[in-house]
Amino acid sequence: MATRQGGLFFGRPTDRPPPAGATSVAQMIRLQNVSKTYYPRGKSAGVEALKAVDLHVPKGQIHGVIGLSGAGKSTLIRCVNLLERPTTGTVTVDGQELTGLSGDALNQARHRIGMIFQHFNLLTSRTVYANVALPLELMGLKTDEIRERVTPLLELDRLADKARHYPAQLSGGQKQRVAIARALASRPRVLLCDEATSALDPHTTGAILELLQDINQKLGLTILLITHEMEVVKTICHRVSLISGGELVEEAEVGDFFTAPRTRLGRDFLNDFLELEPPRALIERLEEAPGEHSHPVVRLAFSGDAVSTPLVSRLARECGIDVSILQAKVESIQDRTLGLMIAELMGDAEDTRRALAYLETHDLQVEVLGHVRRDA
Numbered sequence: 245m246a247t248r249q250g251g252l253f254f255g256r257p258t259d260r261p262p263p264a265g266a267t268s269v270a271q272m273i274r275l276q277n278v279s280k281t282y283y284p285r286g287k288s289a290g291v292e293a294l295k296a297v298d299l300h301v302p303k304g305q306i307h308g309v310i311g312l313s314g315a316g317k318s319t320l321i322r323c324v325n326l327l328e329r330p331t332t333g334t335v336t337v338d339g340q341e342l343t344g345l346s347g348d349a350l351n352q353a354r355h356r357i358g359m360i361f362q363h364f365n366l367l368t369s370r371t372v373y374a375n376v377a378l379p380l381e382l383m384g385l386k387t388d389e390i391r392e393r394v395t396p397l398l399e400l401d402r403l404a405d406k407a408r409h410y411p412a413q414l415s416g417g418q419k420q421r422v423a424i425a426r427a428l429a430s431r432p433r434v435l436l437c438d439e440a441t442s443a444l445d446p447h448t449t450g451a452i453l454e455l456l457q458d459i460n461q462k463l464g465l466t467i468l469l470i471t472h473e474m475e476v477v478k479t480i481c482h483r484v485s486l487i488s489g490g491e492l493v494e495e496a497e498v499g500d501f502f503t504a505p506r507t508r509l510g511r512d513f514l515n516d517f518l519e520l521e522p523p524r525a526l527i528e529r530l531e532e533a534p535g536e537h538s539h540p541v542v543r544l545a546f547s548g549d550a551v552s553t554p555l556v557s558r559l560a561r562e563c564g565i566d567v568s569i570l571q572a573k574v575e576s577i578q579d580r581t582l583g584l585m586i587a588e589l590m591g592d593a594e595d596t597r598r599a600l601a602y603l604e605t606h607d608l609q610v611e612v613l614g615h616v617r618r619d620a
């Protein structure tokens with residue numbers, strides 16, 4: 245097994261994810277000031293799909309880009325291997341500026357960038373083995389060399405017994421495994437994943453994400469993925485960027501993004517993912533401004549030590565208010581624990597103001613959702 249892994253190993257040990265606290269890290273992917281404007285035929289105005297995007301992905305990282313439909317995710321990832329040429333800006337992969345290349349030089353550089361797609365893009369008339377071998381045939385490798393590379397890849401992807409099958413005989417998850425093996429055949433330094441699990445059921449999604457994580461760890465491969473699913477980001481990404489209207493509006497470590505997103509859109513993604521909204525009947529009664537007989541309804545997010553601290557009872561005791569918990573849950577986000585709660589803080593105006601200040605000084609993310617009137 246050691247030899248097989250040796251055969252697969254295309255990242256040097258130094259390419260593996262840097263240890264925590266490492267300061268200077270080589271960049272594997274750099275997009276600088278990248279814009280893309282499409283000019284659809286018959287339309288006078290262009291469509292600005294990307295606007296001055298800067299993105300840096302260090303060697304060995306798994307970086308996710310999340311956004312709503314039409315935000316520019318596909319355009320962004322296709323600009324990395326120049327399937328789409330940026331209108332302005334530069335793309336550099338593994339120290340080589342791709343935007344300065346064309347023809348053969350660009351084709352050579354693309355061998356170092358693998359890509360997988362939502363709908364797998366396998367050739368239906370070729371067997372599993374022949375699909376994985378295809379990029380190597382195109383690179384002009386000899387039959388023996390191709391076998392030496394393809395066989396361990398099929399084993400890595402648990403496809404050895406499917407080598408002679410055709411894509412039509414495979415499940416969605418198996419097809420994506422073939423696509424991953426094919427993408428790895430040219431020993432790339434970077435793997436681009438374009439909504440790679442969006443067509444798969446949750447169980448198969450989990451298995452494919454596990455495989456990608458395994459590949460990242462064993463081979464030191466840098467992965468850039470686009471997705472609209474927080475679950476994907478939560479499960480395997482180290483860092484995440486949020487894209488909206490062609491702009492990267494937020495970037496953070498995954499643990500930070502899930503505990504304290506900085507933008508409204510980030511919070512919307514998180515709330516949708518956590519399914520933590522006040523009851524509908526309460527939403528209808530929420531007023532924006534505080535009133536004489538109303539109480540704040542807050543969404544609290546807390547992580548680290550705050551999760552195990554009895555904050556609610558202390559808050560009630562020290563600020564002299566009552567706390568009505570409307571919803572609460574605890575989530576594990578990679579190595580962190582995140583507590584979430586929607587609560588109504590019941591007391592007079594001065595006490596509830598003190599309570600909000602108390603929460604903020606105890607490192608909780610506090611969002612006042614509105615105020616609800618209690619006429620009793």
Ligand SMILES: Nc1ncnc2c1ncn2[C@@H]1O[C@H](COP(=O)(O)OP(=O)(O)OP(=O)(O)O)[C@@H](O)[C@H]1O
Nearest residue numbers: 282284291293311312313314315316317318319320
């Ligand atoms: N070839 C094209 N010609 C014209 N406009 C395009 C083209 N491709 C994409 N666009 C437009 O560019 C914008 C960004 O599209 P893109 O496909 O990159 O977004 P996305 O985030 O990947 O969306 P989705 O999740 O729905 O695939 C959209 O307004 C889209 O309509």
